[in-house]
Amino acid sequence: MSVESAIPAPPAPGSGPLRTPPLVRGGAPVLGHAWNLVRDPLGFLSALRDHGDLVRIRLGPRTAYVVCDPELVGAMLKNPEYIVGGPLWDTLEVLLGKGVATSNGKLHRRQRRMMQPAFRPERIADYAKVMEEEARATAARWQPGATVDVSAEMFRTAVRIVSRSLLEVDSIRDKADRIAESLHTVFDGLYRRMVLSVGPLHRVPTPANRRFESALADLHALVDEIIAERRAAGPGAPDDLLTELLRATDETGAPITDREIHDNVVSLVVAGAENVASTLAWAFHLLTEHPEQERRLVEEVNAVAPD
Structure with missing residues (x-):
């Protein structure tokens, strides 16, 4: 069906x-x-x-x-x-604001149009190079016989890929690891806030709540730093998603607000990290249960990237 x-x-x-x-x-x-x-x-x-x-x-x-x-x-x-909405989505707005992931109707369509140039086929080929570099870097960290937290490793790798692909600022390699660390803490806190409806108790200064608030503030500060660094780059800035957002205008022809730029950067990083990391982690799990498929995958990887 x-x-x-x-x-x-x-x-x-x-x-x-x-x-x-x-x-x-x-x-x-x-x-x-x-x-x-x-x-x-x-x-x-x-x-x-x-x-x-x-x-x-x-x-x-x-x-x-x-x-x-x-x-x-x-x-x-x-x-x-x-319609994207409801109490659970309201909780997510603490992280995502009014970006493309949480907006509806005209606002959502306008934001999608702003981002589409960053996903043209010729751009995807450039992103593939970043993916290969980060995949090799991740594999190089793993040692034979060692125990690896695949979920954490895939999350770190996915954050670095999406950050380097869509936000090409000079400091992004260093900032990507900080983004991954902050997001990991924020996701844990957000999940509990979504499913445990305890209202004001989330504002009590417990160690967990303090970690959440600190990580959330650090994440938003990092995104603001990235945007400021790109603005300072002037005409020589890379032609990537962040530049597209800085060039974007609203229905009247006026530049979109810094808040909208910020929210959409966060939305893209979150979507490009969490979903990809979860998919890859589960793929590793399934490959361990299906050795024949694992063998075929290894053969294909060796054929495409033999070195």
Whole structure:
């Protein structure tokens, strides 16, 4: 069944009201299913499919709907009326602001148009060179017989790739590692804030909250430094995504605000790091379970990059 065919048709006259998705059992008092998501997120989310294609869970006082069927997920995301929003997305705005990842409608379309030149086919070829360099650098750090945290390594590598590809400032190699370190702490804190609806308790100066606030401030400061460094470069600046954003104008022809530039830089770094890193980490896991596919992959890599 195609993704398009998964989009439900309007209910026929007289067919009755739509059925309410089932509420998953087992939530804790007050916290609901938030504790399950903190304690064992993968196990909990994987088990939800046993309850149906669309289910409800409780995150404290809030009800969240979880789509468990891949085709329904595709149908939802391709629906032109789908809106990015809600309490969970509001939490993400602490990090992403009003960038392309969290905006809707005209604002989202305008931001996408601003960024499209950075993803032309000829640009992708240049990005591939950066990817190869960083992949080789990562492999060179690994020693035979050593234990490697693949998730952390892939995250660091992905941050360096997206930073070097889209933000070509002189200091980006040094800043990329700081960005990765800050993002790792911020992601951990954001996840807990998304699933644990404890409101003001997140502002209590606990060690975890202080680490989160410090990392978030450092990340935003780093992005501002990168933007300032690019502005100072003048006409000789690289023709990359950051330059495209600095050249961009709004509907009136006026330059877009520094806040919008900042939010979109953060959005692109986050999207290019977290999603890529997770995919690569899972790819390594799957390769360990499928040695024949691993062998074929190694052969292909050796054929493409024999040295």
